[in-house]
Amino acid sequence: MIEIQGLTKRYGNKHAIKDVSFTIKKGEILGFLGRNGAGKTTTMNIVTGYISASEGRVLLDGHDILEEPRVVKRRIGYLPEQPPLYMDMTVDEYLRFACAIKDVRPGAAKAHIDDVCELVKIQDVRKRLIKNLSKGYKQRVGLAQALIGNPEMIILDEPTVGLDPRQILEIRSLIKRLGQDHTVVLSSHILTEVADVCERVVIINNGKIVAQDTLGRLTSGVGDTFRITIRVAGQENEIKRALRALEGARYVESLGAKEEGAHDFVVETDRSADIRKPLFNALARAGLPILMLRPADITLEDIFLKLTSDNEEA
């Protein structure tokens, strides 16, 4: 549906993004993953026509956004990182304004706003001034704005940043629902978020695309290690000695005292060996009670590590 070809954006001598190419297929939820400052926002700003690329082009079903901005922009809804809200308007006024600038027929506007408000669950704040809303509601009003005009494609830049955990879950489930009848691009620096919502992932690092694939394939065999985070009550040295003595523990790192009288550690082992039972027994014998034990999550850093080491091998 969207073809992004060789996008480059220069700022002085520095490249914000360099030769970025990927496609977004109709109907998919695509995750756009990268660390802060990797070039996600720049790419999205170019795809939505907010800024122009130094080189390269963006085609939506063959229409170039620079040559036919009106055609392309009508089909894309964009929620930038900071929702583009007018604080002095009420939600209703704001969405009516959005309808007017997005070519929604005046007769159809009211019903359309009703639908969108119901979808993003902001019916109860429609008469309130936007500046008085909580951050979660502001985000949803921003999302409502992106949905106005029924664009086929919705681009969301870090939509969950700064929200509390419950709001994050709500927004994620909303995005999943949107994905049923829209093409969605979701940018994020949080791996679990993308893993939860997206089918396919494009990873950008230092302005360049480093991978694009399904998340399953990207994370399979991330490192060949298995990591456990553990919290043990007792003296740091004692615990460390007990852990180091454990067979199969390749690497032990102290994370410091996070609870009084207890210390956190990361223990890395070969993926093939499950050391949880021997670990329990060893610490029990040493009289060091385990307060918490959980497998550490795969992080974006791990994937980068894998990707870069793959590249070195190749």
Place this chain on the structure above:
Amino acid sequence: MAAVWKRELASYFLTPIGYVFAGFFLLVSGILFTFNNLMSGSGDVAMMLNSFSMIPIFLAPILTMRLFSEERKNKSEQMLLTSPLSLTSIVAGKFLSALTVWLATLAGTLLYVLIIGSYGRLFWGEIISSYVGFFLMGGCFIAIGTLISASTENQVSAAVISIGINFFIWVIDSVIYVVPAEFISTALKWFSLYERYDPFSRSQLGFSGILYFLSFIVVFLFLTIRVIDKRRWSEG
């Protein structure tokens, strides 16, 4: 364009800016009217407007300072610039909203004309011509402010720079006749808004004067569009 115009117009009166502009204009013009017309018994409407001519220099920037700078700062411009609206209609909508507030405020001064009318004779030709000229001259100051607002992210600097430029234009007027070189004074005369306004206040409602003011506005709005468009391409 209508949507942008409507939103901006509403915003002028949801925030204090519209009231501050209209209030100050009517306050200062009221004081001048009281001294120059009421107390000295003058029924000259053209002279009255002449005495107001300094006010837009300082007040038009209040009207225009936030037009683009605030949106750029809040990032709400991202919604406008990624919508199907053309840049031209965004700029035109915003300019026209400021112009509408200006028109409404100016309409308030018709009260003075009514007061004069109740005590003396009104020369309608002169009044219409002066008002058209005065309105268009204010439009030029608004167009300058629009351009400056699009060039900065800070409302206060937008206002200060606009006042500076407006003031410079006003100074040109007094410099014209003391510049020794003829071609410089001719050139300056060409740029002086007050020089162009002068015939209007002498009931000469001329096509060339109107055309000059309208072109002045169009040029500045065109530059505004270029400034915004250029920023999208910027690599700085």
